Amino acid sequence: MKNNKYAISTIPVILVAFLMVLIFGCTSNESKLEKSEIKKIQVANDVNTKIEKPGEYAVEPPPFSDGIYPCTECHKDLVPNPVKRKLVDMHDDISDMFNHDKENRWCTDCHDLKNRDSLKLANGSLLSFKESYKLCGQCHGDKLRDWKVGVHGKRKGYWNGKKEYLLCVNCHNPHSPRFKELTPEPPPVRQEDIK
Amino acid sequence: MEKENSRRSFLKNISLATFTTLAVSGCNMKAIDEFLQQNFRTLSQGEKDEIVKNLEAKYKEKYEKDTHVSDKPAMEGVLFGYALDLSRCIGCRRCVYACVKENNQSRDPQIQWIQVLQMEKEKGIDYAHSTVHYNPEKVPEQGHFYVPVACQQCRNPQCTKVCPAKATWQEPDGIVVVDYNWCIGCRYCMAACPYGARHFNWGEPNLPVEELNTEMHYLGNRPRTKGVVEKCTFCVQRTREGKYPACVEICPVGARKFGNLLDPNSEVRYILENKRVLVLKEELNTQPKFYYFFGI
Numbered sequence: 199m200k201n202n203k204y205a206i207s208t209i210p211v212i213l214v215a216f217l218m219v220l221i222f223g224c225t226s227n228e229s230k231l232e233k234s235e236i237k238k239i240q241v242a243n244d245v246n247t248k249i250e251k252p253g254e255y256a257v258e259p260p261p262f263s264d265g266i267y268p269c270t271e272c273h274k275d276l277v278p279n280p281v282k283r284k285l286v287d288m289h290d291d292i293s294d295m296f297n298h299d300k301e302n303r304w305c306t307d308c309h310d311l312k313n314r315d316s317l318k319l320a321n322g323s324l325l326s327f328k329e330s331y332k333l334c335g336q337c338h339g340d341k342l343r344d345w346k347v348g349v350h351g352k353r354k355g356y357w358n359g360k361k362e363y364l365l366c367v368n369c370h371n372p373h374s375p376r377f378k379e380l381t382p383e384p385p386p387v388r389q390e391d392i393k
Numbered sequence: 394m395e396k397e398n399s400r401r402s403f404l405k406n407i408s409l410a411t412f413t414t415l416a417v418s419g420c421n422m423k424a425i426d427e428f429l430q431q432n433f434r435t436l437s438q439g440e441k442d443e444i445v446k447n448l449e450a451k452y453k454e455k456y457e458k459d460t461h462v463s464d465k466p467a468m469e470g471v472l473f474g475y476a477l478d479l480s481r482c483i484g485c486r487r488c489v490y491a492c493v494k495e496n497n498q499s500r501d502p503q504i505q506w507i508q509v510l511q512m513e514k515e516k517g518i519d520y521a522h523s524t525v526h527y528n529p530e531k532v533p534e535q536g537h538f539y540v541p542v543a544c545q546q547c548r549n550p551q552c553t554k555v556c557p558a559k560a561t562w563q564e565p566d567g568i569v570v571v572d573y574n575w576c577i578g579c580r581y582c583m584a585a586c587p588y589g590a591r592h593f594n595w596g597e598p599n600l601p602v603e604e605l606n607t608e609m610h611y612l613g614n615r616p617r618t619k620g621v622v623e624k625c626t627f628c629v630q631r632t633r634e635g636k637y638p639a640c641v642e643i644c645p646v647g648a649r650k651f652g653n654l655l656d657p658n659s660e661v662r663y664i665l666e667n668k669r670v671l672v673l674k675e676e677l678n679t680q681p682k683f684y685y686f687f688g689i
């Protein structure tokens with residue numbers, strides 16, 4: 199240090215330079231970024247988007263068995279029988295496997311007695327099979343709330359665009375909703391089994 | 394000195410001979426180009442397109458199928474997040490095999506990017522007593538729950554920090570990717586990953602040609618070679634086109650959810666705000682973007 203004739207001025211210069219770096223180097227550009235980030239999100243999500251009317255969901259068609267719909271094909275000629283009973287003629291297979299609050303409900307609690315092509319809400323109003331989720335949602339409101347945002351059940355489509363919902367009945371048999379067990383796919387090979 | 398610089402002249406002759414042979418043999422320029430390829434992140438779009446075209450030609454020759462290798466960059470304003478419903482997963486492993494098919498993983502030696510752990514409900518999340526080799530007649534087994542684990546795409550990834558070749562990095566949309574041409578196969582990243590999510594090609598990968606997925610991405614599901622590390626890329630070839638990853642689409646119980654964390658209307662954001670969410674090995678501060686939640 200003795201030999202350096204600039205010793206006195208070097209240290210303050212270094213300090214000043216350090217302070218300048220701190221002051222000017224550490225400003226954040228957050229406010230500028232936010233606006234451009236928001237615009238980018240909007241752009242990313244406008245791809246493939248079609249605005250749905252509130253309350254209407256693009257759904258898969260209901261999984262009818264062949265020839266079962268429209269119900270009025272047979273039922274326009276039959277006299278409605280409101281008595282709670284086990285069905286033995288047609289639909290006896292459904293009556294046999296029925297397991298959805300069996301003690302308290304039977305067919306006409308969901309299916310309208312007079313208009314067989316429609317389902318029925320608790321207040322008596324009719325409902326198309328395509329909107330059957332509203333019927334399920336009467337009792338299973340929390341599941342309906344989650345289904346609407348896509349957290350319960352499945353949606354097909356694009357994560358940044360148009361989605362098609364699967365109806366409740368596409369996965370759950372409405373007459374016996376509990377899932378059956380599946381056979382699992384094979385496990386990974388064990389190290390000791392590799393030749 | 395008296396030997397007339399024999400060593401020098403030997404070297405000169407040898408190098409001349411090599412270069413002439415190479416030039417004359419009309420050598421495989423593509424192989425040399427591939428060997429001398431720079432780190433993917435430093436390449437211009439034109440160079441990437443060139444590389445991708447060469448790859449398509451190579452795969453056409455090898456598999457006799459027309460492939461499409463994409464080099465599409467990350468979309469702006471997107472950060473991918475994943476949510477998995479632990480109360481719904483039944484451990485059927487359909488996601489494992491959908492992933493294997495979609496991402497062209499080697500069948501023999503077997504590589505599976507998704508590992509499904511079976512744990513006991515009484516013990517909770519307990520890695521020491523979990524198993525991937527469960528094989529009952531039917532799932533779910535009584536008293537057990539299932540945790541599928543794949544790359545957690547951490548926000549603070551340890552694997553990218555330890556790579557000596559800088560062959561793995563995190564893309565702007567949050568996916569941690571590997572450049573298979575740059576990976577030297579040292580497996581430091583495998584040691585660094587706390588989730589065991591990275592897999593190494595110990596042998597030459599074997600894929601059945603009829604099951605080859607021809608829609609590929611350079612950083613994703615293009616066929617790998619022996620000696621490179623691979624892992625889940627959130628199906629980068631699908632998600633950058635707006636589609637869901639293969640595992641999300643195949644899940645028969647709808648346990649898997651995927652979306653953009655920066656979009657306040659996405660499923661993943663709803664889950665983070667309204668459900669009981671947990672991440673694996675939280676104490677390691679890797680900050681995964683793979684969230685496990687309880688839907689019920």
